[in-house]
Amino acid sequence: DILQLGDTIALDFSVQAVYECPLLDVDLSTPYMRRCYENTYYVRYFNYGTAAAPNALISIVLDPFLTATGSNLPYTQSGDTLFFSAGQVESLEGGNFQFTAILDCDSTVLGQTHCTEAHIFPDSLCYDINPEWDGAHLEVDGICMGDSVILTITNTGLGMQSTVNYIIVEDQIMFKLSTLQLAAGQDTSFVLYPGGSTLTIIVNQTHGHPGDNQPILVIEGCGGFPFSTGYALQFPQNDGDFSTDIECRQSIGSFDPNDKVGLPEGVSEQHVIAPETTIEYLIRFQNTGTDTAFRVEIRDTLPLSLDLATFRQGASSHPYQLGISSFGALSFVFDPIALPDSGANWAASQGFVKFSIAPKKGITLGTTIENRASIYFDQNTAVLTAQTLHTLGNPFQYLITPVTEPVNTNAAVGALLIAPNPTLGNTMVSLAQPLKSEGLRLGLLDALGRELKKLGYWDISKNLNLDLGNLPAGVYFLELKSLEGKVIARGKVMKM
Template sequence: MLQNLKNVFDHPKGCPHFCNVKNGSSVKQIPMKKNTLTKTYFLGLLICLAQMATAQQFTVSGRLETEAGAPMNQFRVLVTGSDNQVAITDPSGHFSFTLDAGGDYQITPVSCDEGYLNGVSTFDMVLIVKHIEGLEPLNSPYKILAADVDGSNSINTLDTTIMRQLILNHITEFPVSNFRFVQKDYVFPDPTNPFVPAPPSAITITNLQADINNADFIGIKLGDVNNTAVVDACGDNVSRIIGRVFNDQNTNCASDAGEPGLQGWTVEATNGTDSYYGVTTLTGKYNIAAVPGTFDVILHKPNGLWDACQDTLFGVVVTDIPTAGHDFAMQANMLCASMDVSLSTPFLRRCFDNYYVVNYCNNGTLEAQDASVEVHFDTFFTVLNSSIPWNTVDGNTYTFPIGNVGPGECAAFTVIFNLSCDAALGQTHCTEARIFPDTACGSPFNWDGPELRVKGYCTGDEVKFMIHNMGAPMQLPSNYIVVEDIVVMTPPINNPFTLTAGGMEVITVPANGATWRLEAEQAPGYPWGKMASASVEGCGTNSNGGVSLGFVTKFSPDDESPIIDIDCVENMGSFDPNDKQGFPRGALDEHYIPLQQSIDYLIRFQNTGTDTAFTVKILDTLSSFLDPGTLRFLGSSHPCYLNQLSGNVLEFLFTNILLPDSNVNEPASHGFVKFQIAPKAGLSHGTLVENSAAIYFDFNAPIITNTTWHTLGEKFLDANILNKMPDVALEVFPNPVSDVATFLIKSPHSWKGNLLLYDLAGRQVAQQPFANNQFQLNTKTMDSGVYWFRLDSGGQTLAQGKLVVVRD
């Protein structure tokens, strides 16, 4: 009634022309003079309102269930025709509409467009192949319809090929939909060929004159021919913003048939206070879980090669049901293939077979022709096999052809290798991937072309670093630093330096068992990071006959360019199978990283239960200091869905993972997911970024991982005494020391604070307060070796440096 009143008063021309008055099956029209508020008009209006008030209504209800009778919860059902409504099924699968008598309606269930892997396994593929070959035909028309995943109204090997691609995570959706529906009381003329005639997917009602309580449907999960899909909740039917990002090939700013989606793009919905995010799937679809309200929907482009017909959709209203059709049409402003590659592994164990997952994408506007990925493996690795063939091998460098890669297309492959028993426990192993074509798409206007690369080698008695200019001549000099473990050494020679095109600078340092790192400044405006760097671990031995380990991963590798990824991992013995790690690990106990340093998070899980896990779900609540708009998926052990839920929560959903328990198959009981995200801009030095995750195995209580932490703000320790305050000069004597070291602060002010002492690994080993400008440190109980100290006072660092302790 209220809606009918609104229709009258919102008539587009001010007043309706006629009032339709129903009398049984007939309709009488009372004319009403246009835009004239006369007695005739008000008489007609009163008659209309009286008719509306007494209009008879009926209830149309039904149920959605599977062939096995399982209720389908939270699925949408539409009514169209004389009225348009949406209903959501309840936990028993029921839905209901209240509709005006005499109307014509169509009742249509809607597919749940999430969880395409739900119920789909290799066993389903086996059953379909047996059906195709006539060995064991599928025994119901619903199972036959479920096998037709490509919507061709037939079953053939293309269906099993598509299912295999889904299981291997090469695609994330079926070409048509996830579910189809058939009217429950429909009788198939030929159950062995349910495609002819096409079974009814909607119920049509003409001239509604009574309640209907049997508008029932059978729901069919595509790809599931053994009824294992879980249909107790469709998370797609909550407050959501749904849309698609696509390549607008004909530049008409409309989504036309055949125009491909763009995968892996981030979309943000903001109401000015809170933001919610989604990531596009293989078909370009995004799905943002939000709260009811009004939002601006913003597209985050991966590069500058694309222009949007509209890059912000203003005033999108969200209710308690999904709102769809919020699409972004993308047009190329430059034709160029922009390739991206990433490497991921859960762990490295000596004497065992291990594996890498290699993910790649084309974020450009042009198809990449004859693309390939070149992977240089650590020298302690022996490559055994891979999911795609390699075509050339040069030492430990393998080239994998990946064919043509279209705009927005992403895929992955795996490589299995053995890690030698000769590797030292805790040794770092670095693997580098480079994708081709690797040509840059245009150049930033403020960069004049130099591109520095640093390589490091152990030559036996020394560590040699080479800074090589791969680009145009340097117009301005650059500086470099040399780091021993976490101590900045005095640069040996030629600092700053200038290189011609192809020029090289060589720096050598002693092979003393330390982990050496060289960082060289890139030219101003260089688009992929500020530093070129390389690290060398385990060259020579220290005074104790050992080497320092664990320093390589404290700093970021030189892989800011999207065409290169370097993954450095320490091998390990025993470990927590369900944990979270952040890379780079960061320096000192505070885990210091540069302000704008992206963090690679690795979440590992293992089924240590007593049965196979069918579903694994990971919920990761991001720190408020991280920017969800910079999220980048790097890889996973098994196919998974990435969803960004409300409250900065990431969901990684592994459906039908069939993860065996560790007692049955220990190597196969592990899994992982890896992603990258950057801190928000404008954060202050000292900001603490913490993160943890919850891992769910089927319906069990979650396993909460450890908490990772990083402190924003780069920190090294200086090899020599470095005075941090302008009116402070520090002397330490004797140094080296065997018994007692004296610290003398030369300053016009009196200082008090704390002396902090660190070992080679950056662990704090001592803290001693001081109350005046001269004090002593007793070193008699300390082991021989190199230590680093820092003097702090009132939240400031006065000085820092190196202290050498020797024992007679």
């Protein structure tokens, strides 16, 4: 027959599965993180494999500052971990559920990052193991002990046949870049004194390691108060494998109800990420009108630099119909949704959708990925989100290199020159002897040795203007320390 314009033809192809196994994916998301309030987490799971997954189980490890309050799916709890039974998940089928948790008031601060992890079992990998893999498996752990952090890298697999790189970052400072090689069961530890800075440790697995596992650990809020915030989301989480998802969100106060964010945020103002980094996009919407919205549509035309073949759906607040064009135009249609206006029901007036996608392989370094979405409520004009930005490159090249010449921490403690001294308020601080180093931290202490203020990183090639105007009269001390907590120089100043 001759096909006419508008005719369709259906062809059936015989396909045989290469592997008969389940491949379970889990995604966890919460649109906002509010202190002192109940926050809702949304979980989506799906079986991309060729066989059913019997007795599927999802574990949720809560952030230490969260307390579970309920769920629309029964669960059991052991310590900080919730367990949800998903039953048998057939091939190319899935489901979703929600749970709620309160974020503590007294022990958290605005802007602090809170991470919750989901893992789904069985967590089989449906492909052959690379024969070049040496069987090593590295894990990283960390604990805050007063003013110090103990970081530990452990090889829980076979002995490593080669070295791998690891990196420790303090806020946006490259503190340590080195290599290690561990025998089976061996570990190595570091004791650091962050003084309230955010520490990130990233460890490479050995060549051929199965899956997309890369140990990454972030420790925020240890060793001082106030502590730095906003650095915990620079790098990806260790959730490249389908079976794991780690949801990290900063707590917020007031917010833009219709926006789009992309994680990881990347390093520096250019938001630099590695070219192989998968970006998770979260689009949030709220009906701020005066009546119920019965239909919501989100349109998002992706940049050509993103690879449509890597697109994966994530969790969402409501069911939707997904449309994808060949040139990367996404459409998320929530119809019906019956979204009340924010004046009638503030909590129920909100929604979100989450998805992930990776850049195309071989794309030029320096390429920027800019993206925004349009949100349509019923027949109203579009609400445009702010534009997200990522730049492809080596994020570690955009970190501050802390030391140009090693600090001799075994030498006698140096002196800080302070003038005028005594002072009515403002005074200048300098080093009595030059020291070629960057990234040293200056702290202000009272006469009892209690740290009153962290003055942050000091470019010691310049004099520091110190303002004591808001402090009562008395004697105060200054200490210049390295990240390891070694005192490099001290000084004393009298406020009149």
